[in-house]
Amino acid sequence: MRPITQEKIDKLTEFMQKKKIDSVFIADWENARDVNMSYLTGHPMDANLIITSDGETILLPWDVELAEDYAQVDTLVTDKESRNNYADYVKDTVKTDTPIIGFNTGIPYRYILSIKKKLPNAKLFDEPLKLDDLFRELRATKSLQELDKLVEAGKIGNKTINDIRKFAEEQKGTENDLSFLVMKKMREYGAEDNSFPSLVANVNRSHMIHCHPAANNNVYSANGLALIDFGAVYEGYCCDITIPISFGKLTAEQKKIKKTCFRAYEEAIAAIDIGVPLWKISKAAVDVIEEAGYHIPHGLGHGLGLTVHDSPGIRQKPTEPEKLEEWTEVVVEDGMVFTIEPGVYVKGLGGQRLENDVMIRNGKVQVYTKSEPIEIE
Amino acid sequence: MRPITQEKIDKLTEFMQKKKIDSVFIADWENARDVNMSYLTGHPMDANLIITSDGETILLPWDVELAEDYAQVDTLVTDKESRNNYADYVKDTVKTDTPIIGFNTGIPYRYILSIKKKLPNAKLFDEPLKLDDLFRELRATKSLQELDKLVEAGKIGNKTINDIRKFAEEQKGTENDLSFLVMKKMREYGAEDNSFPSLVANVNRSHMIHCHPAANNNVYSANGLALIDFGAVYEGYCCDITIPISFGKLTAEQKKIKKTCFRAYEEAIAAIDIGVPLWKISKAAVDVIEEAGYHIPHGLGHGLGLTVHDSPGIRQKPTEPEKLEEWTEVVVEDGMVFTIEPGVYVKGLGGQRLENDVMIRNGKVQVYTKSEPIEIE
Numbered sequence: 001m002r003p004i005t006q007e008k009i010d011k012l013t014e015f016m017q018k019k020k021i022d023s024v025f026i027a028d029w030e031n032a033r034d035v036n037m038s039y040l041t042g043h044p045m046d047a048n049l050i051i052t053s054d055g056e057t058i059l060l061p062w063d064v065e066l067a068e069d070y071a072q073v074d075t076l077v078t079d080k081e082s083r084n085n086y087a088d089y090v091k092d093t094v095k096t097d098t099p100i101i102g103f104n105t106g107i108p109y110r111y112i113l114s115i116k117k118k119l120p121n122a123k124l125f126d127e128p129l130k131l132d133d134l135f136r137e138l139r140a141t142k143s144l145q146e147l148d149k150l151v152e153a154g155k156i157g158n159k160t161i162n163d164i165r166k167f168a169e170e171q172k173g174t175e176n177d178l179s180f181l182v183m184k185k186m187r188e189y190g191a192e193d194n195s196f197p198s199l200v201a202n203v204n205r206s207h208m209i210h211c212h213p214a215a216n217n218n219v220y221s222a223n224g225l226a227l228i229d230f231g232a233v234y235e236g237y238c239c240d241i242t243i244p245i246s247f248g249k250l251t252a253e254q255k256k257i258k259k260t261c262f263r264a265y266e267e268a269i270a271a272i273d274i275g276v277p278l279w280k281i282s283k284a285a286v287d288v289i290e291e292a293g294y295h296i297p298h299g300l301g302h303g304l305g306l307t308v309h310d311s312p313g314i315r316q317k318p319t320e321p322e323k324l325e326e327w328t329e330v331v332v333e334d335g336m337v338f339t340i341e342p343g344v345y346v347k348g349l350g351g352q353r354l355e356n357d358v359m360i361r362n363g364k365v366q367v368y369t370k371s372e373p374i375e376i377e
Numbered sequence: 378m379r380p381i382t383q384e385k386i387d388k389l390t391e392f393m394q395k396k397k398i399d400s401v402f403i404a405d406w407e408n409a410r411d412v413n414m415s416y417l418t419g420h421p422m423d424a425n426l427i428i429t430s431d432g433e434t435i436l437l438p439w440d441v442e443l444a445e446d447y448a449q450v451d452t453l454v455t456d457k458e459s460r461n462n463y464a465d466y467v468k469d470t471v472k473t474d475t476p477i478i479g480f481n482t483g484i485p486y487r488y489i490l491s492i493k494k495k496l497p498n499a500k501l502f503d504e505p506l507k508l509d510d511l512f513r514e515l516r517a518t519k520s521l522q523e524l525d526k527l528v529e530a531g532k533i534g535n536k537t538i539n540d541i542r543k544f545a546e547e548q549k550g551t552e553n554d555l556s557f558l559v560m561k562k563m564r565e566y567g568a569e570d571n572s573f574p575s576l577v578a579n580v581n582r583s584h585m586i587h588c589h590p591a592a593n594n595n596v597y598s599a600n601g602l603a604l605i606d607f608g609a610v611y612e613g614y615c616c617d618i619t620i621p622i623s624f625g626k627l628t629a630e631q632k633k634i635k636k637t638c639f640r641a642y643e644e645a646i647a648a649i650d651i652g653v654p655l656w657k658i659s660k661a662a663v664d665v666i667e668e669a670g671y672h673i674p675h676g677l678g679h680g681l682g683l684t685v686h687d688s689p690g691i692r693q694k695p696t697e698p699e700k701l702e703e704w705t706e707v708v709v710e711d712g713m714v715f716t717i718e719p720g721v722y723v724k725g726l727g728g729q730r731l732e733n734d735v736m737i738r739n740g741k742v743q744v745y746t747k748s749e750p751i752e753i754e
Contacts, residue, residue, distance in 0.1 A: 030686070031409070031410045031483070031684075032408065032409050032483060032485070033408045034408075044589055045589070046587075062586075062587075063585065063586055063587060063589075065585065065724070066585070066589055080674065103486060104486075105485060105486045105487030105490060106408070106409060106485045106486070106487060107485065107486050108409070108482060108483045108484065108485060108486075109480060109481075109482045109483070109484050109485075109486055109489060109505065110482030110483060110505075110506075110509075112486060113482060113505065113506070128486065128487075128490065129487075129490070132487075176564055180557070180560070180561055180564075183557070183560075184557055187553055187557075187594075192590050193574070193590065193591075197570070208440065208442065208443070209439075209440055210423075210439075210440060212421055212422070212440075212443055213569045213570065214570075217564075297457065307408075309407070347442070
């Protein structure tokens with residue numbers, strides 16, 4: 001069974017019929033992932049997918065055996081060359097010489113070129129951003145089966161928080177040691193993988209949005225503000241947690257960074273309710289941060305699902321008229337799952353980010369991961 | 378200093394001038410990596426890059442501080458919104474309303490849409506595959522500085538082979554245990570990361586081209602054919618090694634699989650020399666495999682560089698006239714670095730793949746990684 005409902009597939013085919021799209025073509029490959037392939041088929045990775053306007057799903061996988069185990073599609077193409085000859089398969093699905101083919105805008109341009117070569121009179125669906133929007137909308141609310149998997153991923157994250165606390169309390173070991181510990185523990189607890197390489201930053205690196213490398217061989221428990229941002233994958237579904245940690249005596253400014261981050265978090269969580277526009281949740285936190293004289297260099301939160309950056313995004317309402325024109329207000333709905341992760345960063349002093357995962361289930365707001373500040377004095 | 382030579386940048390600008398391309402636009406972001414951004418700038422990730430026909434490089438990074446540490450460009454844009462407003466920056470670099478903009482075909486379609494919106498009369502360089510080809514050609518031969526980094530990555534891999542051998546000899550532990558051991562050891566030896574998640578497959582999974590998940594909690598040393606495919610990243614540069622391993626008494630067919638794989642490897646290595654067409658190296662191995670009645674479901678080898686699948690590809694010469702028409706013969710040149718990795722896979726019996734990394738330096742062919750079969754009786 002697919003983790004998503006037939007209703008979502010039906011929405012896609014309704015959209016295609018309304019927009020007169022003959023076939024949608026989706027490609028998911030190394031360096032150009034499109035999670036919609038997994039989302040619509042259950043097949044984990046490396047395949048092209050064609051969806052016809054009748055709702056037929058045709059999968060062209062690299063690894064046919066893997067697809068036999070995982071994919072839930074109408075037609076599984078076993079021809080080993082199909083991943084190169086995909087344009088022929090697209091051609092076979094359409095009934096006219098002038099079909100309309102739909103793409104996500106994330107698709108590498110080469111696929112469009114190849115399909116245009118095989119079907120020179122094909123039209124590209126001329127509002128491709130709307131196809132993106134549709135997929136984002138479909139993925140923004142989860143089925144119950146998806147929610148269950150997200151909760152399991154969150155539980156693995158929660159167990160790992162205890163290990164991180166112990167590691168911090170012992171005040172020894174490097175960023176890399178903590179990174180490995182987290183990876184090992186998450187697998188022990190049932191994760192199939194990290195949802196991304198854990199970002200482990202001591203005071204010298206915690207001011208970076210996304211420290212590079214993700215962890216290094218420096219001592220983790222140096223005095224000051226540190227953090228760890230990590231997550232587990234459970235049956236394809238991701239969690240994402242950041243724990244702000246402080247070691248030793250802090251300066252007044254470091255205390256202010258901490259306090260501002262945590263207050264922004266509390267305000268954002270308090271703002272979440274069914275029907276609330278997502279930008280208002282963002283504003284609740286960003287106002288706190290900006291009033292304190294800081295700037296948050298990233299969005300307040302993002303959806304979680306088969307990818308760690310899923311829809312919906314929790315961001316500010318655009319102010320520029322040009323962007324406002326393209327923007328659509330999205331409100332909190334049942335089935336949404338997203339992170340809340342305000343951060344305050346000052347080079348030289350370090351940064352703090354507090355991130356938990358929130359789910360709306362049966363009309364209730366549940367903060368289902370359990371990150372909280374760790375303070376080692 | 379960039380790890381590549383000015384000569385390569387000059388080749389790009391010569392190409393642009395010859396083809397009358399006003400600006401080339403490159404985007405490297407999560408889920409749509411384009412290693413040419415790092416290649417041309419030294420900046421590790423997450424940025425847009427514009428190259429003008431005068432050879433000016435303009436970087437629009439997500440993390441400005443990271444770029445300040447790493448990027449070697451003419452202009453580093455510090456405007457935090459530049460990653461969204463890239464089309465404005467492209468517009469600023471061109472001198473006419475009808476410029477020609479060059480893209481790699483891997484670029485997500487959305488970038489093309491945004492730039493077309495801002496520059497409605499812009500023409501896309503109408504042979505974009507040729508721009509891809511140029512980048513592939515530039516990256517196919519390495520500078521001395523790049524070769525040094527590749528050798529360092531290979532050394533880390535070679536040290537780790539000893540740890541893998543010990544693990545196999547002890548005949549205990551799971552696929553995941555070996556996966557973690559390799560990750561930990563490679564970091565100890567100086568790797569900044571794995572070049573990909575190690576594929577650790579015992580007899581039940583070694584017939585898969587790319588086992589999923591990459592490692593699991595089953596015992597590794599079960600009787601029969603196993604393998605491990607792993608690699609290190611050193612200062613951005615990758616190595617890639619596969620060790621075929623066998624445990625216990627093998628059946629006649631399993632022995633044949635092993636023997637065929639190793640003989641194919643020997644034939645391929647023997648075929649490498651300056652001036653030899655790459656397809657002939659592939660053919661040397663594939664002939665052995667096919668004469669034994671097997672089929673190799675992947676290419677014989679691939680380039681190594683800033684990405685673990687770099688150019689050149691070591692593949693068969695196409696047979697279909699349509700593909701042959703688009704195909705160009707590439708021959709072995711000084712500065713090339715690539716894997717040789719024949720594999721033989723039979724479901725139910727397991728698989729064997731032997732993979733080492735080869736470098737052509739000062740006219741000499743060097744197999745600089747040291748994988749060889751491990752046989753535990």
